[in-house]
Amino acid sequence: MRINGNEVGTSVGGVPPDSDAWHHVAVVYDGTRPATNTLSRNVHFYVDGIQRGDGNTLTNVLVAGNTNPLTVGNSSVSRGVGNLMVGKIDDVLILSDYAPEAVGNGKTNESIYCFMNADDDIEPPIITCPEDLFIPIDENGCTVTNLVLGYPDVSDNCEIASVTNDAPTQFEMGVTLVRWTAIDVAENTTVCTQSVTVVDVTPPxxxxxxxxxxxxxxxxxxxxxxxxxxxxxxxxxxxxxxxxxxxxxxxxxxxxxxxxxxxxxxxxxxxxxxxxxxPSTTGDCDGDGLTDWEEINLYHSDPNNPSSAGDGLSDGWKVQYGFDPTNAVPAECRPTYW
Ligand SMILES: [Ca+2]
Ligand SMILES: [Ca+2]
Ligand SMILES: [Ca+2]
Ligand SMILES: [Ca+2]
Incomplete structure (x- = not known):
């Protein structure tokens, strides 16, 4: 095939012009000018996504002026059979203002593709959320602010336009699901969810x-x-x-x-x-002369029974005469006047 009348032969493109196979051909006219020839301009030439040519640049392609478009498949120089482009052109896209940014050493067919037309990118971004978080809260409040969520891993076949999340500024106790959204320049969207669990570990x-x-x-x-x-x-x-x-x-x-x-x-x-x-320190329930308190705490007698030992002698009397009110008083020890 020919570009602006210059033959791109086997030695340049690496693909014979009569290979009987479909190839993707990209030609980028970047407008730079080699010093050797004021009428020539450098052209970048790609076949199947691989840059070909003399080094990285097909130099000294003759064009009439810096603003003239490229011609592809042009046979104006020679109509000999050996110089014709073999086969058919399936589709031609002519773009301006994009390609110069996309070309250069190491740029792939895909990067040119992304520059050509962002709307053709139908591949959504890939996003991996930061790790789920478990946040214990101390006694200083019941919510968490200024939480560091981490950052997701994001990639795209072309270019990411934005990465956002819907995290609240203040996380309440319990589970909050944070939704991360990655959008590429063609507005394809991928979301992932990060869980943030805020737990009260402080006892009342x-x-x-x-x-x-x-x-x-x-x-x-x-x-x-x-x-x-x-x-x-x-x-x-x-x-x-x-x-x-x-x-x-x-x-x-x-x-x-x-x-x-x-x-x-x-x-x-x-x-x-x-x-x-x-017990009452003043009341005497059983009327035996000892207060309820004295009977319980001092003498260990029954505050509801005037004769705790059951011998007919009152608890108060026994205490008065030095007896233990919980013990019966033997007959020989009793006063003779009884
Ligand atoms: Ca994409
Ligand atoms: Ca608590
Ligand atoms: Ca008593
Ligand atoms: Ca008593």
């Missing part, structure tokens, strides 16, 4: 109400429906529940009440409140 704080000390009325053994207060609780995200572990009835002695709190992520914390119930 809890401060128990102060200890409670209650003195019973005479004869009482326990108290119910006692108002013991409520703990102070807080959490970086939210409180899901608060319970008091134990009975609502408190008996004489000290009971440890456990208050337990959960946050919305299931983290838990607890504190202990002491409830102290004492």
């Amino acid at each position: 704080s809890i401060q128990c109400p102060p200890p409670v000390v209650i003195e019973l009325e005479a004869c009482e053994q326990s108290v119910t429906n006692l108002v013991i207060g409520e703990p102070m609780v807080s959490d970086n995200c939210g409180i899901a529940g608060l319970i008091m572990e134990g009975s609502s009835e408190y008996f004489i002695g000290t009971t440890s009440v456990v208050w337990r709190v959960w946050d919305t992520a299931g983290n838990t914390n607890a504190c202990v409140q002491q409830i102290t119930i004492t």
Whole structure:
């Protein structure tokens, strides 16, 4: 075949003109001028995507002027059989302003293709999202800002126009799916999804109400429906529940009440409140001369029985005379006036 009348022979193109096969031929007139000839211009010549020619450039192709178009298949110089282009031209695209940027050492047919017409690129980009993220949050709030997501791996057969994502500026607790979108210059689009999981790992704080000390009325053994207060609780995200572990009835002695709190992520914390119930220090339930408190805490006698030992002698009398009220007093030890 001929370019502007110059024969591109076997030694230049590497493909015999009568090879009986279809070939993709690209000719690029880049407008540069060799110093040797003011009427010649350099031409880049490609067959099947491989640049051919004298070195990388088919030099000294004669053209009338710098703005003249190239002629391909031209046989104006000679009409001899050996100089005709054999076969048919299937399709001709004449483009301006693109090709000079695309040609040069090492440029492939594909890169020329991408420059020729971006709309012909039907191959979407390839995108691989950054790794999924698992973000534990501390006590300073319940959301994450300024999160570094990483960057996806993106490639395209031609050129990427943009890579964007729809990440919020603030990630709430839970799972957020971030959608990354790569768009090439022909507006083909590929998306991938990165998962960001924000987890509250900070347990709630809890401060128990102060200890409670209650003195019973005479004869009482326990108290119910006692108002013991409520703990102070807080959490970086939210409180899901608060319970008091134990009975609502408190008996004489000290009971440890456990208050337990959960946050919305299931983290838990607890504190202990002491409830102290004492017998009456003034009341004497059984009328034996000893207060309920004295019987329980000092003499270990029955505050509901005036004669704990069952010998008919009152607990108070025994204490007064140095006896243990929990033991029966032998007959020989009793006062003679009895
Ligand atoms: Ca593409
Ligand atoms: Ca928390
Ligand atoms: Ca008593
Ligand atoms: Ca008693």
